[in-house]
Structure formats: C-alpha cells, structure tokens
Amino acid sequence: MKTRAVRLYGKKELRLEEFELPAIKEDEILAKVVCDSICMSSYKAANQGTDHKRIPDNVKEQPIIIGHEFAGEIVEVGKKWEKQFSVGKKFSIQPALNYEDGPVGVLSAPGYSYQFIGGDATYVIIPAEVMELGCLLTYEGEGFYPASLSEPLSCVIGAMHANYHTKPGSYIHEMEIVDGGKMAILAGVGPMGLAAINYVLNRSDRKPSLLVVTDIDQTRLDRAACLYSVEFAKSQGIDLRYVNTAEMSDPVAGLRDVSGGTGFNDVFVFAPVAPVVEQADGILAFDGCLNFFAGPSDPDFKATLNFYNVHYAFTHIVGTSGGNTDDMKEALQVMSNGLDPAGLVTHIGGINAVIDTTLDLPNIPGGKKLIYNHLEMPLTAIKDFSSLEDKNPVYGKLAEICDKNSGLWSVEAEKLLLDNADKLTY
Structure with a gap:
C-alpha cells in the first residue's frame, strides 16, 4: 500500500512524499486517514527537530510522519485484533502513549516518533504499542472532523x-x-x-x-x-x-x-x-x-x-499537557451525544497545505486549521469561501452550507468537500 505523507527530517525540514508502507503484521492495523487538525505542538516539533523530547535522534535517516489530531477509517485488521475491530469502522487515536509498566520518561507518540503513523498521511500503519495500550478508539458519531478534534x-x-x-x-x-x-x-x-x-x-x-x-x-x-x-x-x-x-x-x-x-x-x-x-x-x-x-x-x-x-x-x-485515554473516550462520547467542536475550525486545506501551515502556524490568524489528506486544496479560511465562487463553484456551495450554519464547518460541508475532492484548486 502506497501512502502520501508529510515527513520530518530535521529542524524546519518537512517533505511531502509518496512511499510504500510495509505489509501489516498480525498485531497491527492499516488505516486510511481522512483528516488531521494541525496543532501548535506540531509547529514546535517541526521547528525544534531532534531537540524536541518526542522526536527521535535518527529522523534524518528514518523520518517520522507529523500530525497527531487525526481521524479516519480502518482498512485492514491484523489477525490479533479481528475480534475487536472491523474494516470500515471510524477511529481516532490517543497519541499520548502511557506506559504504566514501561521505562520512566518514555515519550513516544504518533505524529512525533513513528515512521508509519502520523496524522498528515493518506494511509498509516497503527503499531502494536498503540493497540496494546488501548489508544485506538472507535467513533460512532457523524463525520470525521469531530473525531479529529477529540484530541484537543x-x-x-x-x-x-x-x-x-x-x-x-x-x-x-x-x-x-x-x-x-x-x-x-x-x-x-x-x-x-x-x-x-x-x-x-x-x-x-x-x-x-x-x-x-x-x-x-x-x-x-x-x-x-x-x-x-x-x-x-x-x-x-x-x-x-x-x-x-x-x-x-x-x-x-x-x-x-x-x-x-x-x-x-x-x-x-x-x-x-x-x-x-x-x-x-x-x-x-x-x-x-x-x-x-x-x-x-x-x-x-x-x-x-x-x-x-x-x-x-x-x-x-x-x-497539564494533553489528555489521557479516558479523557479521549469522554471527548468522543460527548461529541457522539451532540457536542459539536466546529467552532474551533476556521481554515480548511488539503495535504499540499500542511508544510507551509505547520511552519507558519503562529502567524496564521484564526482557530484550528483542518487538513483533508486525500485532496489538494490551498489553506482557505471558511469566511473566504464565498469570495472564491467565481473561480470555483464548489467554494460557493461550501459557503452556502457554512453560512446557514452560522459560518461554521459541519458534517454537511465535510461531505460536499470529500465528494468534490478532485475539483478544489483555485
């Protein structure tokens, strides 16, 4: 399975690349990442490189995939997890891996420390430790962006x-x-x-x-x-x-x-x-x-x-820094019960927008920048959709949906975006 991902090689050295994922092992899961919310922590990691506590020293030789606020669908399940997880289930990831019986100071986390899992990728391999620690969490609510925002x-x-x-x-x-x-x-x-x-x-x-x-x-x-x-x-x-x-x-x-x-x-x-x-x-x-x-x-x-x-x-x-797995479960539950985190989101973009957005995040006004990995789209403020209608009618339709929702992103807008993934440049 090929994936397209933004990988970190060193300080401020991010590259959008396509490469082959290895076949999953029986204790791993292959997943499609639909969206990722770019966090200030990713900005810090990208700018600090190996000086960051969670970034391995060997990223120049074995680059990691960035992004840790992501959601998607399960594509393939390793034999060990077949009774617990099924293909097509929506998921979110708890990136803060807590090793209760492990060595003190372990800070490994998806989005910081792994070659084959991170939020800014089209497909990822969920490794054994994420599974063993109960950090793959299913989501029963509508859409994908709420599950992505369950981490913040x-x-x-x-x-x-x-x-x-x-x-x-x-x-x-x-x-x-x-x-x-x-x-x-x-x-x-x-x-x-x-x-x-x-x-x-x-x-x-x-x-x-x-x-x-x-x-x-x-x-x-x-x-x-x-x-x-x-x-x-x-x-x-x-x-x-x-x-x-x-x-x-x-x-x-x-x-x-x-x-x-x-x-x-x-x-x-x-x-x-x-x-x-x-x-x-x-x-x-x-x-x-x-x-x-x-x-x-x-x-x-x-x-x-x-x-x-x-x-x-x-x-x-x-x-406090981050939430634990129980906090993530509570977040997913309250969102399944109707709490909508759309008020956090002010910008939408495609995977091609990740590098510039991550490196310049403090200087981009507004709230969360939500990335949809299976499309190409410049980072665009929701409030600017209507002004782009003449260049691309899809933005006019998105503006119409967002305007009737008090200017906010929504499951309806997300569906229209994904259905028109091949038409979003301007």
Whole structure:
C-alpha cells in the first residue's frame, strides 16, 4: 500500500512524499486517514527537530510522519485484533502513549516518533504499542472532523479533571473543578480556549456558577460570544461573561470585582505569557487552583507567584499537557451525544497545505486549521469561501452550507468537500 505523507527530517525540514508502507503484521492495523487538525505542538516539533523530547535522534535517516489530531477509517485488521475491530469502522487515536509498566520518561507518540503513523498521511500503519495500550478508539458519531478534534478536546477535559482543592485541616486532595464555583479562563478565545468553553457549557456532571473568559482582542471575544452565547450559558445555569482586560487599568482588581470580591476557585491560563500567569495568581480565591495549560517554547519561561498565598490561602498550581485515554473516550462520547467542536475550525486545506501551515502556524490568524489528506486544496479560511465562487463553484456551495450554519464547518460541508475532492484548486 502506497501512502502520501508529510515527513520530518530535521529542524524546519518537512517533505511531502509518496512511499510504500510495509505489509501489516498480525498485531497491527492499516488505516486510511481522512483528516488531521494541525496543532501548535506540531509547529514546535517541526521547528525544534531532534531537540524536541518526542522526536527521535535518527529522523534524518528514518523520518517520522507529523500530525497527531487525526481521524479516519480502518482498512485492514491484523489477525490479533479481528475480534475487536472491523474494516470500515471510524477511529481516532490517543497519541499520548502511557506506559504504566514501561521505562520512566518514555515519550513516544504518533505524529512525533513513528515512521508509519502520523496524522498528515493518506494511509498509516497503527503499531502494536498503540493497540496494546488501548489508544485506538472507535467513533460512532457523524463525520470525521469531530473525531479529529477529540484530541484537543481531551486536553481541556484532562485539565478540568486535573484541578484540585483541599479542606482546611485535611491533606486529602479533592480532584476536579469546584461544582458551582467561580472559574476564569484567561487568554481564552484561541482554539483551545474555545474548546474549554464548549466543554464547560456542555458538561452534565459539574459546572461553575460563574465563568469569566478574558482576552485582549475584542474581535476574538466577539466571535467567542457568538459561538458560545451568554444566553445559552444562562440556560445551563452559568453566568458567562466575556471580558477585555486591555480595557482595564488594573486587570487583577477588575477581575476580582467581577468575581464579587472573592476571587476564582479555578483559573486556567491559555497563553504562555508571564503577566497573564501573574494575573491568574492574583485572582485566585482561598484554596483556588491555577492550571497553567499553555505550553511555552522557552525552557526558561518564568513568572512570579505569591507564595504567601500558597502558604496561608492554600492556593495551588498545576500544569497539564494533553489528555489521557479516558479523557479521549469522554471527548468522543460527548461529541457522539451532540457536542459539536466546529467552532474551533476556521481554515480548511488539503495535504499540499500542511508544510507551509505547520511552519507558519503562529502567524496564521484564526482557530484550528483542518487538513483533508486525500485532496489538494490551498489553506482557505471558511469566511473566504464565498469570495472564491467565481473561480470555483464548489467554494460557493461550501459557503452556502457554512453560512446557514452560522459560518461554521459541519458534517454537511465535510461531505460536499470529500465528494468534490478532485475539483478544489483555485
């Protein structure tokens, strides 16, 4: 089976190549990858090369396939897995392989460490360790893009689960956000922040009574408010407020006022910016938990924290990177039950757009860039579809579908795109 894939050979050295996959072994699975969502982590991996913890030292001789937020269909099942998986089943992959009994520090992951599996490919071989660790997950919902976005959604699910609180006089840590508490999501209207808002508003087991989402970009705040409205939040029992901290002379004092003077039980930081971290520390309530979600590229990144409050106000800090397999299963389940992650997606492209998009990702505005691997298409903002109708009528049809869905991507749009895979250049 031939595959076409974007492979990493070294720092900023990505190549789109066609090559032959070996025949699968009895403990492996052959799969078709339909789509992949390009993550900032792939940008970091591509720019750092072998300096990245997950990238093998020998990529120059044995290049790896990039991309780790992907979904597709099973094509061939090795004998060992025939009773558990069947041809034609839709799937997603948990890329964070957790070796409970393995060596400490193992960081191998699809999209970073393997020659024959990664999200930016037409066909891949799912290796034995992914199978043995239960990281091949089936998806029963509609379309493919929700399953692709289950990985980023699992990251915010894991973050919510990782927060913890205590009771005075007790050393027991009670995991999770405070049910009925006050939550702030700082720098929270980028792709991952939007995923967090979506999840918080759609959780059935616990949720805050007050959710404050901040940013310094009013346009992005306005878009978030359209996607996840104050009115919908109210129907879910949540007082949702979007706040532009650039308009506050003292953001810490202003946000504490919004909290009613108490501060926030759970604060999530979605940008690796020292003043934002310090702002988060300043708005913590008694026994408040700060989750530093954003992964910095700078290994010397630092911010000042109030350790007086750590000691006397029982404030805590945690950091999460990725979700585990249970978080992925929860993400797939909530999406099968109707949670639509389309609000994260702002651009669509084909496999030919992967290299430039990955290497320039921080400079491309908007949210998630969704790649469909079996077609050639320039990376295109959804909002620009209508302007391309004269050059290619397919874009006019896509614009029509997206416009009736509040400007968002959808299963219907995805189907039209895939049905017209040979007509998408402009």
